[in-house]
Amino acid sequence: MSAKLPIPELGAPLPTVGSAEMLDRLATRRSASAPLLAAPGPDAAQLQDLLLIAARAPDHGKLFPWRFIVLRDAAKAAFADTLRQRAEAQPDPDRARTALRKLEAPPVAVVVVSSPKAAAIPAWEQELSAGAVCTLLLLAAQAMGFGANWITDWYSYDRTVADDLGLAATERVAGFVYLGTSTEAPLERVRPDLAALTTVREA
Numbered sequence: 083m084s085a086k087l088p089i090p091e092l093g094a095p096l097p098t099v100g101s102a103e104m105l106d107r108l109a110t111r112r113s114a115s116a117p118l119l120a121a122p123g124p125d126a127a128q129l130q131d132l133l134l135i136a137a138r139a140p141d142h143g144k145l146f147p148w149r150f151i152v153l154r155d156a157a158k159a160a161f162a163d164t165l166r167q168r169a170e171a172q173p174d175p176d177r178a179r180t181a182l183r184k185l186e187a188p189p190v191a192v193v194v195v196s197s198p199k200a201a202a203i204p205a206w207e208q209e210l211s212a213g214a215v216c217t218l219l220l221l222a223a224q225a226m227g228f229g230a231n232w233i234t235d236w237y238s239y240d241r242t243v244a245d246d247l248g249l250a251a252t253e254r255v256a257g258f259v260y261l262g263t264s265t266e267a268p269l270e271r272v273r274p275d276l277a278a279l280t281t282v283r284e285a
């Protein structure tokens with residue numbers, strides 16, 4: 083699915099009306115299973131649109147404290163090879179290697195990098211914004227008809243992998259967002275008891 087996305091001019095008034103279709107999709111949002119993601123993934127133009135939407139994440143101070151690394155085709159395969167080597171140094175190499183199936187199956191990986199800026203806005207808020215980017219990317223992918231899954235696994239926390247990816251010392255992986263076509267429909271999972279999580283104060 084490809085659509086010509088609106089790119090609003092700076093200062094342009096934006097829609098305030100609701101969207102029943104969007105509400106419906108939000109109410110049924112579900113991650114795909116990464117090992118069940120197959121080609122086709124988003125092409126270059128579709129990926130550009132997905133990143134355009136993800137980059138509209140709420141961002142205190144308009145710092146844009148995140149960036150993207152797109153891994154596809156030979157580059158993704160080469161990265162997977164590197165991770166297979168890095169897995170040997172993990173406490174449980176078998177488990178670390180098995181986790182790589184989530185990376186190997188999907189055709190496209192977007193690494194969302196949290197890249198906090200030296201600013202008055204607390205780093206925590208900047209990191210939350212990176213998380214919001216990941217969520218928007220999931221939502222946009224689903225709206226475009228793709229399956230998506232936000233994965234961290236061991237390699238998001240490994241400094242040697244961060245170096246392989248070219249991350250600065252201040253940067254961290256917010257998530258690997260895997261994109262492709264779901265080969266099986268995801269099933270509804272358990273949902274929280276909202277009443278137990280919500281306090282409403284009216285007086």
Ligand SMILES: Cc1cc2nc3c(=O)[nH]c(=O)nc-3n(C[C@H](O)[C@H](O)[C@H](O)COP(=O)(O)O)c2cc1C
Pocket residue numbers: 111112113114231232233234235236256257271
């Ligand atoms: C920050 C973050 C990291 C995650 N990392 C992993 C992971 O490493 N492995 C995994 O199986 N699921 C991981 N998940 C969970 C899945 O992406 C997904 O959210 C979960 O399976 C629940 O499905 P749902 O998104 O459809 O509700 C992570 C989720 C978040 C928010």
